[in-house]
Amino acid sequence: MAELFDLVHDVVHFYPRLHGPQPRFVIVHAGERLLPELSPMLGLYAQRKLGGRGIEFRLGARVSKATAEDITLDSGETIPSRTLAWTAGNRPNPLVQQVMQPPFAVEPTMQVPGTPGLWALGDCARIPDPTGGVYPPTAQHAIREGKAVARNIAAVLGGRRPVPFRFGGLGVLVSLGHRTAAGEIGGRRVSGFLAWVLWRSVYLSKLPSVEKRLRVLADRTLDLVFPRDIALSTKDDRHA
Ligand SMILES: Cc1cc2nc3c(=O)[nH]c(=O)nc-3n(C[C@H](O)[C@H](O)[C@H](O)COP(=O)(O)OP(=O)(O)OC[C@H]3O[C@@H](n4cnc5c(N)ncnc54)[C@H](O)[C@@H]3O)c2cc1C
Structure with a gap:
């Protein structure tokens, strides 16, 4: 949602004919707080950051119906929506x-x-x-x-006994947009710009070759000083 929010606000000035209400962003979450994977403190930090930008929350709520025009929550509330990003799980193969x-x-x-x-x-x-x-x-x-x-x-x-799987986890990092992130690494809580730099560095280190890492690093460094690099691909030239 944070990324979607940043994208929309970075490109909205390309659409001067879009007047009226600002785009609306609503997170519907079945849990009572955001990011249950993180400590309550970081979950609240994320909620404060996103809420401060105008992102709305419906916590402890589930989507019971979705159409091309709106979504309905189990509370009966209907939210007008043309874009629905569903991240609430999948089903087994x-x-x-x-x-x-x-x-x-x-x-x-x-x-x-x-x-x-x-x-x-x-x-x-x-x-x-x-x-x-x-x-x-x-x-x-x-x-x-x-x-x-x-x-x-x-x-x-080889005729030996298998052993139970044991792994403590390395940590969790989540980007919150606007160059902020929150996370826990090795039991330590991190948030803000430092967490965002860490988040980017971790994903950079996961890229498969030095060449890819350098290309992405150069792109991301340019991103710090230039506006978002966007392209609209459409078959209809009138919108190009
Ligand atoms: C959008 C998204 C973001 C995520 N972000 C993170 C993250 O930031 N950090 C993190 O740690 N995890 C993340 N995850 C979770 C992570 O991707 C999965 O937990 C991980 O990939 C699971 O690995 P897997 O090998 O079990 O399954 P998969 O990676 O899904 O691999 C299963 C493979 O089996 C193949 N397959 C399916 N059916 C058959 C068949 N019949 N015959 C042969 N092959 C078949 C599939 O094509 C696939 O290649 C994310 C997941 C999603 C969807």
Whole structure:
């Protein structure tokens, strides 16, 4: 939402005929606070930052219906909307549904109960963690689960016992637009511009080659001094 807000406000001056009400942004969230992955303090920080820009919230609410013109919440409230970004989860791959039963829980070793030789990991498995919860479906976990499951399969083939998956997580960073972010890294809370620089650096470091990293770094450095570089692609030249 933060990115969408920045994009719209960066380009709205290209549309001088757009008069009247300003674009409206509403976050509908089933939880009682934003960003439950972060500490309450950082969740409130995010809410304050986004709210300060005029982004509205409907917390503890669910969308019950969406049409091309509006969305309806379970409270009965209707919000006029032409753009709906749905981020509230997905559904398991049909193949996974064929071979595993909901809720797709596996052993801590990532073995599928009742099916010897079948292993599940990443987004398609609920892997128990030592605190009684389950590991979150994120890439930082999936990458490590992949290595752990390979070691476990080799162990079983070699006649050894597989070991439970254990990973404490590296941290969480979330961009809040306007060159701010919030996050927790190694148990430490970070927010504001420093967190945003960290967020960008982490994703830069994940790019696959030095050439790509340099290209993106150059682009991002130019972004600091020039306005957003936008292009409108359309088949209709009248709008070009
Ligand atoms: C928009 C978005 C943003 C995200 N941002 C982050 C982030 O910032 N940080 C983070 O840690 N995580 C993030 N995640 C989560 C992260 O992407 C996933 O947790 C991670 O990719 C899961 O890895 P996976 O290997 O389980 O599944 P996937 O990466 O989905 O890989 C599954 C693969 O299986 C293939 N496949 C599907 N069906 C078949 C079939 N029948 N036969 C063969 N192959 C098949 C698919 O094509 C795919 O390549 C994000 C996810 C989304 C959607």
